[in-house]
Amino acid sequence: MQLVTASEMQKIDTYTVNTIGMPQDVLIERAALSVIDVIGAGHFNLEHILVLAGLGNNGADGVAITRLLYAQGFNVSLQFVGNVSRAKESVQRQLAIIEKYGLVRSEKSDFNEATLIIDAIFGTGLNNLLPEGLQKMIKAANHIEKTVIAIDTPTGIDATTGEVRGAALKAHTTVTFGYNKIGLTQRVGGYLSGNVIVKDIGLLTPPDFSFSDTADKHSATDV
Ligand SMILES: NC(=O)C1=CN([C@@H]2O[C@H](COP(=O)(O)OP(=O)(O)OC[C@H]3O[C@@H](n4cnc5c(N)ncnc54)[C@H](OP(=O)(O)O)[C@@H]3O)[C@@H](O)[C@H]2O)[C@@H](O)CC1
Numbered sequence: 001m002q003l004v005t006a007s008e009m010q011k012i013d014t015y016t017v018n019t020i021g022m023p024q025d026v027l028i029e030r031a032a033l034s035v036i037d038v039i040g041a042g043h044f045n046l047e048h049i050l051v052l053a054g055l056g057n058n059g060a061d062g063v064a065i066t067r068l069l070y071a072q073g074f075n076v077s078l079q080f081v082g083n084v085s086r087a088k089e090s091v092q093r094q095l096a097i098i099e100k101y102g103l104v105r106s107e108k109s110d111f112n113e114a115t116l117i118i119d120a121i122f123g124t125g126l127n128n129l130l131p132e133g134l135q136k137m138i139k140a141a142n143h144i145e146k147t148v149i150a151i152d153t154p155t156g157i158d159a160t161t162g163e164v165r166g167a168a169l170k171a172h173t174t175v176t177f178g179y180n181k182i183g184l185t186q187r188v189g190g191y192l193s194g195n196v197i198v199k200d201i202g203l204l205t206p207p208d209f210s211f212s213d214t215a216d217k218h219s220a221t222d223v
């Protein structure tokens with residue numbers, strides 16, 4: 001199966017949105033729906049779902065997932081990591097929608113109460129060490145061994161190299177979009193990603209795209 005680096009994935013996202021004209025919110029909705037499929041097909045304890053969201057498009061996926069779960073009647077909490085006033089427009093749009101659903105964000109959540117954690121903090125946009133406060137939070141969450149579903153990549157894993165950027169939230173399952181990422185198959189990233197499920201969300205790859213990875217070297221689970 002074809003693997004990609006973080007920057008290749010970003011180029012494919014940009015091509016799909018800017019050249020093809022697929023609205024970004026449609027991709028986010030499809031990403032969220034694909035995660036709902038995985039949650040529904042798995043044997044997860046859904047008594048209390050906690051969604052941790054970041055300030056970029058990965059966080060926007062998280063807010064959309066929260067809305068879809070809430071609309072189905074699940075007990076779901078949404079907690080942001082970082083200052084929401086600095087969130088990308090995609091997140092702000094999702095937040096405006098959930099407000100109208102009557103969904104209220106949590107300021108601080110008790111991880112012990114959660115039966116399932118959805119990690120939508122950072123995805124392919126991760127470009128540095130995680131902030132120290134977040135590293136601490138992740139280490140504490142790993143310690144209590146909750147079941148985690150990572151959105152696109154486990155937070156803290158470099159999607160290109162599989163290295164840990166300070167700390168990484170260990171996932172039971174990672175739902176990744178379009179193509180699997182090299183970093184989810186190598187080094188510690190391979191271990192911390194758990195079961196990797198690749199979902200098609202309608203991304204298009206430019207016809208002349210040159211991948212740095214040669215497809216016949218690898219195999220992975222495709223769904
Ligand atoms: N593109 C699309 O259309 C679609 C994308 N989708 C989803 O979006 C995800 C990629 O989204 P994203 O590019 O917004 O980046 P994300 O991982 O959310 O990070 C947010 C921002 O955080 C920042 N930052 C980075 N590292 C940092 C650090 N260590 N400490 C602090 N800040 C740090 C950095 O901002 P910068 O520093 O560059 O200003 C970065 O931009 C992808 O994984 C998939 O889930 C799908 O829904 C399909 C449609």
Ligand SMILES: [K+]
Pocket residue numbers: 058119120121122123150151152153154155
């Ligand atoms: K994530």
